[in-house]
Amino acid sequence: MLIALNKPYGVLCQFISDDGRPTLADYVRQKGVYAAGRLDHDSEGLLLLTDDGRLQHRLADPRHKQPKTYLVQVDGAIDDAALAALRRGVVLNDGPTLAAPAEHATEPDWLWPRDPPVRFRKSIPTSWLTLTLREGRNRQVRRMTAAVGFPTLRLIRVRIGDYALDGLAPGATRVLAR
Structure with missing residues (x-):
C-alpha cells in the first residue's frame, strides 16, 4: 500500500x-x-x-536520490544570482550541497491559506521559487535559501519522484x- x-x-x-x-x-x-x-x-x-x-x-x-521538489516562499525578492548559487550548490555548515534545480515561481492559485498565516511585513516583499533536491539533509531547503540571503517563510513539498x-x-x- x-x-x-x-x-x-x-x-x-x-x-x-x-x-x-x-x-x-x-x-x-x-x-x-x-x-x-x-x-x-x-x-x-x-x-x-x-x-x-x-x-x-x-x-x-x-x-x-529520489528528486523532491519544493515550492518555497522566501523573505525578499529573490534574484537571479541567488538562484544561480542554488543551482550550483551552496556550502552549509555540514558541507557543500549538490546542485539543485531552482527557478522563479509565482504563488499558485491552488495554494491553501496557512494557519497561522506567514508573517506579513508591508515594507519587505516575498517571492516564490521551486527547488528540487536529491539529498535529504536536516532542514536543507531552509538552510540553503538562508545561505543565499533569502530565508524561507513557507515550505511546501509538491513532488517526490513520480x-x-x-x-x-x-x-x-x-x-x-x-
Missing part, C-alpha cells in the same frame, strides 16, 4: 506525540503504514506512507498505485 498525505503545517511527522501536538495519526487511518521520509512540523505538503519496507527505503534513502501532490487538500490522503 502507498498513501499520499498532504501534511498540514504544525503536524509532527510521527504517529505519537508526548505533548499533545497533532501527528500523522490524526490524518492517516490505515494501520501498519510508515512515513517514507519526513517533513518538519513547520513544513507542508506531500508525504508518502507505505507498509512496504523496500519501497519505503527506495523512496526515503538519500542513496537512491508522485505529486496534484490537488490533494491539506490533511487529505489518497491511495496511490505503485
Whole structure:
C-alpha cells in the first residue's frame, strides 16, 4: 500500500506525540503504514506512507536520490544570482550541497491559506521559487535559501519522484498505485 498525505503545517511527522501536538495519526487511518521520509512540523505538503519496507527505503534513502521538489516562499525578492548559487550548490555548515534545480515561481492559485498565516511585513516583499533536491539533509531547503540571503517563510513539498501532490487538500490522503 502507498498513501499520499498532504501534511498540514504544525503536524509532527510521527504517529505519537508526548505533548499533545497533532501527528500523522490524526490524518492517516490505515494501520501498519510508515512515513517514507519526513517533513518538519513547520513544513507542508506531500508525504508518502507505505507498509512496504523496500519501497519505503527506495523512496526515503538519500542513496537512491529520489528528486523532491519544493515550492518555497522566501523573505525578499529573490534574484537571479541567488538562484544561480542554488543551482550550483551552496556550502552549509555540514558541507557543500549538490546542485539543485531552482527557478522563479509565482504563488499558485491552488495554494491553501496557512494557519497561522506567514508573517506579513508591508515594507519587505516575498517571492516564490521551486527547488528540487536529491539529498535529504536536516532542514536543507531552509538552510540553503538562508545561505543565499533569502530565508524561507513557507515550505511546501509538491513532488517526490513520480508522485505529486496534484490537488490533494491539506490533511487529505489518497491511495496511490505503485
